[in-house]
Amino acid sequence: MAKTSVEVSSLQKVYENYFNIGAAVNLRTIETQQNLLAKHFNSITAENDMKFELLQPEEGKFTFERADKLAAFAQTHGMKMRGHTLVWHNQTPDWVFVNSNGEQVTRDQLLQRMKDHMNTVMQRYKGQIYCWDVVNEAVTDEGPELYRKTNWLDIIGEDYIEKAFEFAHAADPDALLFYNDYNESNPGKREKIYQLVKSLVDKGVPIHGVGLQAHWNLTNPSLEDIRAAIERYASLGLKLQLTELDISVFKHEDKRTDLTNPTTEMIELQTQRYQQVFELLREYREVFTAVTFWGAADDYTWLNDFPVRGRKNWPFLFDENHQPKEAFWKVINF
Ligand code: HAH
DSSP states (O other): OOOOGGGOOOHHHHTTTTOEEEEEEOTTHHHHTHHHHHHHOSEEEESSTTSHHHHOSBTTBOOOHHHHHHHHHHHHTTOEEEEEEEEOSSSOOGGGGBOTTSOBOOHHHHHHHHHHHHHHHHHHTTTTEEEEEEEEOOBOSSSSOSBOOOHHHHHHOTTHHHHHHHHHHHHOTTSEEEEEESSTTSHHHHHHHHHHHHHHHHTTOOOOEEEEOOEEESSSSOHHHHHHHHHHHHTTTOEEEEEEEEEESSOTTOOOOOOSSOOHHHHHHHHHHHHHHHHHHHHTTTTEEEEEESSSBTTOOTTTTSSSTTOOOOOSSBOTTSOBOHHHHHHHOO
């Protein structure tokens, strides 16, 4: 019998005894993907609308309308919500780092701003957002340095990370607090992330989990490297989540911009990859509490135009018409 949408199993239900299944959303996709989201996902993350620049574009001027609408969507559909993200080098407005004379703020001033932002944001969504990405992408991709060079690091110093977790814990003691990063399965960066998180755990800093962004492609990272990263982070005794999963159909060296559909080879490799990834995730069900995709279906992804301008991508389990792809069947049939 043909696989029509009526008889498609719910991804979230198939995985209910394993981990939550999430999707990143925005104001447009909660409309255009509403039915798909409601059926297959039991958690959402705001793709952009809870980032610093969107929540506090000017000092003391908080703009919660968009974020509130996403939170209301979660509530209406009985979904959990993850918070993304409190302290990051990107999408943070310039005012945060300068005073009214245009001079760089002091360490104490910046710590105060960090704390004020967290208090206001986390207390607003207390009881609704169960888990926050407290610090995003603080580690370098290359080279010997551990800490990415950012205004936070420059002005506060290396302890900005532990301060962030301490303030977050004070703002909402019930929230689960995550460190989140990409290229997390690359062995070199993995060790740096491990070292950073271990130092936090050893100091007794309130941290509960590591978020593996999981922006992956057809060949990278290898399954062995993913497994090694899971083992390494889990050895810290923390919970893990895939926080931003997508599987680009382009290999790193493939810069084609002329495709209007994925090739047969791409689809085959992506199907196999999703099957292998979810097999691995099921094996580690004790450490994973959620798997969140950075989108839901191929009609919308941040990977359209990134990192190659004018290129479309097809990274998810559902196609542009919200129909399950071959990869979906492999993920739910086990
Ligand atoms: C993620 N960064 C961010 O966490 C998320 O907030 C954003 O929407 C998309 C991806 C990954 C990343 C990047 O932004 C730039 C270069 C490499 C990786």
